[in-house]
Amino acid sequence: MKVVNIFEEGTFSDKAMKKNLVHDSPYFRIINFNFRAGQELPIHSHELEGELSIQVLEGEGEYLAKDRTLPARAGDILVCAIEESHGIRAVTDMRVLVTIAPPI
Structure with missing residues (x-):
C-alpha cells in the first residue's frame, strides 16, 4: 500500500507537458500529466x-x-478503449490523471 500526493509531487514545465509515473504494475498504470495552457497530448x-x-x-x-472534441473540466473523466483515438489539450493549466489497464 502507498499514498502519493500528485499535487505535491507533480510539477509543471513551460517547455512541454510534464509526465509523472504514479503507479506501475502488471495490472494497471497510473500517470499524472500536468499541462500548461496550450500544451497537449x-x-x-x-x-x-x-x-x-x-x-x-x-x-x-x-x-x-x-x-471531435469534448469539453474537459475538473471532475470530468473520459473512458475509452486503448485502441480508440484519444488525446487532450489544455485551455488553462491542467492536472490530469490517466489510468491504463492493462498497462502499456
Missing part, C-alpha cells in the same frame, strides 16, 4: 486491447478524438 491510439481513463483533476481543456 496529441491524438494517438495503441494496437492493444484494454481500457483507459483520463480524469481532469484541475483546470479546463478539451478531450481530443479522431472526429
